Amino acid sequence: MQIEKATVKTHDLVGGDYRELVLTAPVTAKAAVPGQFVHLRVPRLDGSVLRRPFSIYRARDDRLSILYKTVGRGTRAMETIAVGDTVDMIGPLGNGFPLDAMGENPALVAGGYGVAPLSFLAGEVDVRGTVFIGGATARDILCVGDFESLGWTVRITTEDGSLGEKGLVTAALDAWVATQQGTPPVYYACGPDGMLRAVGQRAVAAGHTAWLSLDKHMGCGVGACLACVQKIRGADGSVAWKRVCKDGPIFEASVIEWDA
Numbered sequence: 001m002q003i004e005k006a007t008v009k010t011h012d013l014v015g016g017d018y019r020e021l022v023l024t025a026p027v028t029a030k031a032a033v034p035g036q037f038v039h040l041r042v043p044r045l046d047g048s049v050l051r052r053p054f055s056i057y058r059a060r061d062d063r064l065s066i067l068y069k070t071v072g073r074g075t076r077a078m079e080t081i082a083v084g085d086t087v088d089m090i091g092p093l094g095n096g097f098p099l100d101a102m103g104e105n106p107a108l109v110a111g112g113y114g115v116a117p118l119s120f121l122a123g124e125v126d127v128r129g130t131v132f133i134g135g136a137t138a139r140d141i142l143c144v145g146d147f148e149s150l151g152w153t154v155r156i157t158t159e160d161g162s163l164g165e166k167g168l169v170t171a172a173l174d175a176w177v178a179t180q181q182g183t184p185p186v187y188y189a190c191g192p193d194g195m196l197r198a199v200g201q202r203a204v205a206a207g208h209t210a211w212l213s214l215d216k217h218m219g220c221g222v223g224a225c226l227a228c229v230q231k232i233r234g235a236d237g238s239v240a241w242k243r244v245c246k247d248g249p250i251f252e253a254s255v256i257e258w259d260a
């Protein structure tokens with residue numbers, strides 16, 4: 001982990017409110033593994049010193065990219081980043097997904113921008129499986145071609161039915177799980193809190209393994225401020241606060257103590 005001054009190579013709208021920011025960042029790109037994130041200082045964001053965390057979407061050679069959705073002040077300011085700009089970035093941060101725990105029947109479950117680290121993951125493993133991509137509307141469904149070109153089976157759901165099956169991604173997951181015989185699925189999920197809880201609860205109830213990438217508001221991003229803590233159960237059953245930025249963001253579902 002280090003601070004790197006990255007240079008903006010391209011910055012394009014890729015659909016809906018989502019943009020891909022491609023950076024030349026050789027040190028971070030070489031060290032990155034799927035599930036890790038970078039902490040960006042947003043240029044021209046007056047009065048704010050806080051960085052913003054984004055999952056690494058692609059990392060190859062000297063290039064790294066993120067896929068972000070505009071939701072507030074920081075991401076709105078990010079829209080003005082231009083090709084050739086320098087972006088101050090700390091990374092790669094966090095633990096990353098366990099690549100050797102996938103088994104033979106993986107199920108990736110993505111909500112909105114949660115598809116970014118799962119696309120990176122899908123290209124870094126030899127096994128192929130099923131990807132569930134969910135969003136509110138068709139505008140929230142991204143990266144389908146990434147997975148298909150790698151040989152993954154893609155199932156799309158939208159809440160308004162504008163693309164794929166109508167409903168929640170967990171309904172499509174339930175229907176698929178009911179057809180699975182033999183090798184139990186192992187889940188890798190990234191998306192909104194509610195989706196992660198639902199996937200985690202299903203996995204725990206069925207005795208399956210689920211690796212969840214938690215999405216917490218962050219301050220420092222490097223383990224110093226405790227803004228991002230989550231209750232996690234240890235092997236002896238005791239519960240302790242863990243830092244999502246440093247000890248996570250990925251935790252196995254059975255150790256997560258969700259807030260009421």
Ligand SMILES: Cc1cc2nc3c(=O)[nH]c(=O)nc-3n(C[C@H](O)[C@H](O)[C@H](O)COP(=O)(O)OP(=O)(O)OC[C@H]3O[C@@H](n4cnc5c(N)ncnc54)[C@H](O)[C@@H]3O)c2cc1C
Nearest residue numbers: 052053054055067068069071072073074075113215216217
């Ligand atoms: C490990 C990690 C990886 C992430 N990866 C991505 C990514 O790949 N692409 C992407 O678009 N976003 C990602 N995020 C979320 C992203 O960091 C926030 O959307 C961003 O910080 C919002 O900044 P803002 O100033 O635009 O919004 P703010 O003005 O700070 O907030 C606007 C709205 O977004 C909500 N919000 C802010 N931060 C988060 C958050 N962490 N999770 C959920 N809601 C939030 C606020 O509650 C508020 O409703 C990630 C977050 C974490 C913790």
Ligand code: FES
Nearest residue numbers: 219221225226245
């Ligand atoms: S964001 Fe500061 S400890 Fe995690």
